[in-house]
Amino acid sequence: MTNLLSVPRSVEWKETSITLLNQQLLPTAVEYIELQSIEDVWDAIVSLKVRGAPAIGITAAFGLALAAQSYEFETREEFETQLQKDRDYLASSRPTAVNLFWALDRLTTSIANVKSLNEAKTTLVHEAIRIQIEDEEVCYQIGDHALSLFSKHDRVMTICNAGSIATAYYGTALAPFHLSVERDIPLEVFACETRPVLQGSRLTAWELQQSGVNVTLITDSMAAHTIKTKGVNAIIVGADRIAANGDTANKIGTYGLALLAQAFDIPFYVAAPLSTFDTSIEDGSSIPIEERSPEEITHIHGQQIAPDGIHVYNPAFDVTPNELITAIITEKGILKDDFTSEIAALFS
Numbered sequence: 238m239t240n241l242l243s244v245p246r247s248v249e250w251k252e253t254s255i256t257l258l259n260q261q262l263l264p265t266a267v268e269y270i271e272l273q274s275i276e277d278v279w280d281a282i283v284s285l286k287v288r289g290a291p292a293i294g295i296t297a298a299f300g301l302a303l304a305a306q307s308y309e310f311e312t313r314e315e316f317e318t319q320l321q322k323d324r325d326y327l328a329s330s331r332p333t334a335v336n337l338f339w340a341l342d343r344l345t346t347s348i349a350n351v352k353s354l355n356e357a358k359t360t361l362v363h364e365a366i367r368i369q370i371e372d373e374e375v376c377y378q379i380g381d382h383a384l385s386l387f388s389k390h391d392r393v394m395t396i397c398n399a400g401s402i403a404t405a406y407y408g409t410a411l412a413p414f415h416l417s418v419e420r421d422i423p424l425e426v427f428a429c430e431t432r433p434v435l436q437g438s439r440l441t442a443w444e445l446q447q448s449g450v451n452v453t454l455i456t457d458s459m460a461a462h463t464i465k466t467k468g469v470n471a472i473i474v475g476a477d478r479i480a481a482n483g484d485t486a487n488k489i490g491t492y493g494l495a496l497l498a499q500a501f502d503i504p505f506y507v508a509a510p511l512s513t514f515d516t517s518i519e520d521g522s523s524i525p526i527e528e529r530s531p532e533e534i535t536h537i538h539g540q541q542i543a544p545d546g547i548h549v550y551n552p553a554f555d556v557t558p559n560e561l562i563t564a565i566i567t568e569k570g571i572l573k574d575d576f577t578s579e580i581a582a583l584f585s
């Protein structure tokens with residue numbers, strides 16, 4: 238695979254291991270780790286060495302395929318029982334991004350018609366690689382559609398990192414910015430730092446800078462003032478799970494930006510692949526919201542910044558109601574009228 242952007246790939250299949258860009262260390266170190274076991278993969282997802290909905294799905298798919306390579310079962314039943322156990326183990330890593338479950342289930346169903354256990358092992362690897370290749374194409378298409386919504390010199394705000402390293406390549410919400418450089422359409426991006434884990438400052442600011450995008454970093458609390466004083470034209474974000482009516486779970490802080498977009502009368506866009514839609518749930522109220530450790534808030538780089546024993550609430554995601562979303566940009570085009578019927582049509 239060649240790199241068109243000046244941004245490294247987040248994950249690569251290596252037959253007996255998985256090479257992962259350690260996103261925990263960015264932006265000060267660009268380091269790779271080798272995941273040798275299913276436990277390594279689970280830990281990498283939980284500890285955010287890999288994060289971002291599509292990248293989590295791809296890594297988990299490789300993890301399940303890797304685990305299956307060492308199965309030494311005689312019967313298909315034993316093989317499938319262990320595969321299901323390993324699937325459930327990986328699925329327990331993070332609850333919100335539906336791409337994780339989507340990718341794992343795609344793998345387990347891919348072996349339905351295989352004729353031998355050896356063929357099952359090969360099929361699992363091929364399916365995981367296919368998921369990664371498809372995601373790269375899908376992200377490019379999302380970027381293409383999203384770029385059509387912007388004009389030269391637009392100023393666009395984003396939060397978290399829905400970028401190339403959160404996907405197979407290109408990203409979702411950041412894809413139009415990468416393509417804008419390739420196509421010489423100057424855009425200006427304002428990246429919210431994204432407390433508490435700082436995906437905006439550590440990852441988006443770094444990734445867009447690598448790519449030559451004009452990016453300015455702000456803290457989350459500066460969003461309203463920045464929209465007003467810098468004349469921000471639009472907000473674009475990624476998604477971790479989109480319900481059948483378009484309600485969208487994404488990084489904590491996204492809902493607040495959607496309310497700001499409404500207050501300032503600027504468009505609020507969600508960019509996501511079909512693998513991020515969960516049509517089994519009617520609306521956002523059923524999306525499980527991950528709560529992460531209090532230390533993410535009480536400490537910065539090991540340095541305590543809050544009193545001992547303080548009560549902490551640390552939801553990693555929030556849900557933006559569909560009425561605050563101007564358009565949802567997918568690989569199949571832009572949804573902008575009646576999300577419920579447009580989403581139903583996409584999956585019919």
Ligand code: MRU
Binds near residue numbers: 396400403489553
């Ligand atoms: O906790 P994270 O870093 O996994 O959260 C990531 C996000 O919220 C992204 O916006 C989303 O997964 C889309 S990535 C293309």
